[in-house]
Amino acid sequence: MLMEVRKSIKLILYYFKFNLSAVMEYRVSFLVQVFGMILNNSAFIFFWWVLFNNVNSIGGYGFKDVMMLWSIMSTSFGVSFLVFGNVGNITKMILNGELDTYLLQPKDALINILCSKTIVSAWGDTLYGVILFIIMNGFHIKSFMLFILFCITGALIFASVLITCHSFSFYAGNLDSLAQLVTEFMISFAIYPEGIFKGAIKYVLYTAIPTVFMVYIPAEVVINFSLIKALEVLAVTVVWIIIAYVAFYKGLKKYESGNLIISKL
Template sequence: MGGYLGFMWTYVKLNLSSAMEYRAAFVSQVVGMALNDAIMIVFWWLFFLRFPEVGGWQLADILRLWGVLAVAFGLATAVFGNCSRLPALIASGQLDYYLALPKDALLHVLVSRMSVSAWGDVTFGVVAFVAAGDLGVATMALFLVLSLTGCAIFTAYHVLVGSLAFWMGNAEAVGTQASGALVNFSTYPGSIFRGWVKILTFTLIPAALVGHVPVALTRRFDPLVFLGVVAFAVGIAALAVAVFRLGLRRYESGNRVTLRA
């Protein structure tokens, strides 16, 4: 475990060093993404100036929602930056490099790229959560754990959808749509979803488990619900690893010229 954490940390450092080779691009991507996220909060702030609440949610809840989501999504695409590119990597046979090395191929391919702008999401997420108030140690610890479970769910979800490329060949469009659906469903107050849509947000598109449920836990902690979120994160991560390994048997490689840029 320690070896793998050290391995991941080495990649984080290397990816950051590589990105910092172009200082202006690095700073503009991080700041740009943080501002982009902040604009959404401005819209919600304007909304709440006219309407006091939506489905029992107030501005502080929206700030917590965006806080948890942005950190979870940011960590997923910063540390496991290749998760959204998995369909393209599989279809074009670019897993060869990782398969020829001793570390776990899935973990290796995921950590070998970093979305620099994702650090803007992480920065924004922390600021948004702090801005919501209630900075007790327990709340902040819960924020950290729920951000990590969210990160695991986001990453595993991308791996599951991306692994379809082993069977479909080209799964880029499906991956983009599925990723968009997860992010979009999770950025709205959970109370607005009813019926089969609500069921969908707890199953096929687990938006509730990365957004609405964590916010509910920070409002009123329920150990059973908390354990449910952790169990779901562990379960979907295990499923993603199993499906990826199953798919690897169908991997057909390729002959693209590649550089590690």
């Protein structure tokens, strides 16, 4: 089991280096997209600053607390799409029979699919989140390392939820709109104070759209460290990874080849 995990991490790192070298061939385009995304995200800081100049708190959160949510969510989202760039294309690949080339390779098919592409603008989201965290909280080794850890777990949960949603396309056809809707929900819920959500929505945030474990608990742990809560986040991350793997490989048994020959360099 540990050997398989090690092989998977090695493959992910290989793809990461390859994708990075590929996008850096067009450095001007890369920099424009990255800084464009940073500027786009920065506009929301002004919105929250104006809002908190008129109210003391929202749902028990102050300006700095909301910025913590934004920094974790932005970095998690960015890491998810710069490492697992194909996570949003799984349904399309299933419907078009584009999985064939990955299934013929000896490496893990799911990781091959996810990591074979990167989203350039995701670098902007990632850098924005890191910069925002340092500006708002300073640079302290302990809190920064916790921040990085939870951005990784957040990215893994985010990707796992999307993989699970896309995997239903093996059974029900085109569910790309469902995956996009879930993506929007996860982002939207994660960047607003937890206290504004009540009733049934609260349960959804712990289960189907687990932003509690992606953002809310991590933000709390970074501010006031709790080993138990940190372990809860790690445990939920592992559970979602397992769910994603099971959902994908169970669905893969229903996959019908598109008989397409797609070359991969």
